[in-house]
Amino acid sequence: MIVPLNTHRPRLVVIGNGMAGARLVEDVLAADPLKFEIVVFGEEPYGNYNRILLSNVLNGSQDAKDIFLNPLSWYAEHGVTLHAGQRVTEVDTVQRIVRAGEREVTYDAVVFATGSRPFVPPVPGTTHHGVFVFRTIDDCENIASYAEGKKKAVVIGGGLLGLEAAKGLLAHNLEVTVVERSPWLMAMQLDEAGGKVLQETIEALGIRVRVDTGTAEIVGPGSVTGVKYEDGTLDETDLVVISAGIRPNVELARAAGVAVERAIVVDDQLRTNVEHVYAVGECVQHNGMIYGLVAPLWDQTKALAQQLTGVGPTACYTGSKIATKLKVMGVELASMGVIRDLQPTDEVVVFSEPRRRVYWKAIIREGRVNAACLLGDLGPADDVMTLFQRGGAVPERRLELFFTAGSQRKETSYADLADSHQVCDCNGVSKKTICDAIRAEKCTLPAIGKATRAGTGCGSCKKVIKGLIEAVAGDVAADPSENYYVPAVPLDKPALLAEVRKRSLKSVSAVLRELGDGSADEKSKMGLSSLLHSVWNEEFVDERDARYINDRLHGNIQKDGTFSVIPRIPGGVTTADALIRFGEVAKKYNVPMVKITGSQRIDLLGVQKEDLPGVWRDLGMPSGHAYTKAYRMCKTCVGTEFCRFGTNDSTGLGIAIENRFQGFEFPAKVKMAVSGCPRNCAEATVKDVGIIAGEGGEWEIVIGGGAGASVRKADVLCRVSSKEEAIQMTGRFLIYYRENAKWLERTYDFVPRIGLSKIIDIIVNDSLGLGEWLDQEVQKTVNAFVDPWTEANVPAYPGQFDAGRSIPLNVLSS
């Protein structure tokens, strides 16, 4: 029978309902659900399931029914016709017909997703009862039921899959032997030393290992009774699993006239040489590569779906870098690239710790990780894998690849991951799917695994999932008061700002009265005072009782009740006259300590409260704001002014910044620095905002750094080509921070919380169109600047600098 061609929608026929075929259907539906009438043929009589979890099914840690991705009903619900249990026998690419026995379906596009099958070596006896391959759900069930009551098993093949099978068989109470033809296990992924370490580890699990051993015959008759090897020895056994490699299923394609080398040859668009015929998955050969892992096929199906639906006509697949972990409990093994691929110019970095069976090896080619294997301890594995996959530069001191890669790495900002970012490669689960599950109160790894399957494959993504649970559940479950800007006003910052602006609330007492919960703690008052000052500038109604003592007396209170006086010394550049004045003032007021601070300024410590106005007046310098939640200072190096290496005028820019941003109040203090070249003497990479000169007049702006109790390296915001732009970008970021940070939240917490990419979008790309407003806010704040030390002449409230009038008891008693 011929199914008539649907005149409205073109028909897409997919051959193979495995990992790739089913994923392609999902991707096509996601891109454009109405584009095609979809027909799928699958030889296996099921909906589709996650093949890689078969290892878990065999070892009993997961039930077969739990690994199904889409049950049969899913196909019906999505209008997809699935011919399950039907093997396609012919494709006529001239008349465009797919035949499965009697059934014929015409197509507008056909995709081969036929995967591969286990390679069975041509030795006698492979058809005996009790000889299995390990590829399908049926294989798993057959192995399990045959294993019942048996004593011994032999696994032929000591690769990734063979070892997973061996471990799975242990769970069925069998004595297991793994036989490998090569001189060591996992010869594809490991070198000899690594293979030996792995062998010891495998043996420690109770699995016998024979390497350098070819199989000659599987001994019967009828049912298997033993395996005879090429060296003439024999192992008695009740069961054999053959796991000697895979062969792509290409016969159907070849018969249809599609070009096949080792597998079906496709180009970057996943097209074969025949029009309207495509291929994805393990059955394809792309750029000479055949992949035997799932991660590459997610990329392939996505690109093909984009293209077929016309959503992304230029989408292409450019190849994958493969990395994998062994899913055998008790064996830590990660492998990436081809370790045997070694050229004379490559560098090899090896660490081995035999007692703990730890073996790490990386092959570095042109400064990048070309291949690596890590055994026994996966401490650095995630970092090395990331470097490998992104092609990132290996640390100059190569040993840091293994040993400090962890501390070099920026903490992953989970907010920075796109919703569509694939977290679990094994199961193809996106960040969004996981976050949705977390929001549906799946807040543990096992619960997420059950709901989404994420993390149930090789397990490498568990760390990210944990991070997401913390990030998402953290703010779901948390007490709402954690988001209040200040404790006494039950509003988060955006809501608080909106109310303040709408109701024109210009004083702390007005905000507490209109929006507060009736309490009035000192922290709330301080936070509101700072916030209102930046919202209203000159219009701010400044109630001094809402300020902390430092902000009332414009100095830092010391443990004995005296104060420190740190004037502004822009850029750290001073003069002989200024230094003489410092000396004179220090003498006149008996200042107990004169100290050079870490911020390139001079601190007069131990000044009496009543002396503050005199000290300020005599110094004749503006306040350095070293006592408050505000712009502090901008450290500079000498730059082109004197330095031999300087490429730009760091001192000049630092001074300009200092003059522009002095007095800006923020939710927390803000420290800056400008360096005149990448040697970065001003340590700009650990400042809230740092600027570093590059070549050719360029400035790199970095944000969110800090070096206090904890150290965070700043992230690159952008590069600009002039001082003016540097000042503008800095201002935009600072106002954005002022507007959005929580009270007391430093930029090194703010930047990772918001996410660097979002900040770049808003500040650099002006994605929200805020740029002009941010610039205006900078200008308004600049205009409103008043040096607080001018209060030396006009105290702001009675007794501001009063140390305590003395009242003799006898005189005034009444």
Added chain:
Amino acid sequence: MIRLCVLDEIPLGMARPFVVGGTKIAIYRTREEQVFAVADRCPHKGGPLSDGMLAGDQIVCPLHAFRFDRNSGSCDQPHVCPVTAYPVSVQNGIVSVDM
């Protein structure tokens, strides 16, 4: 009662220090126009309570933020002595303290 000053010499919502017969005291004036007095020396490490802030009925020391009840003088932290509180009166705009 010892006369100290006129009410307006005490800043609103804050305190002003006095040394009465050698003893330092802090006279607070709330936004609700209540006036009270405590010793100007934090029982913790001697911080000047006149430089503190008000949080409702509590005075917050500027050095380590220990809090003291303005009426009883008791501290919110365990094992810290209360601060001495003194009776105050305001008559015809004149603030006096009893010590």
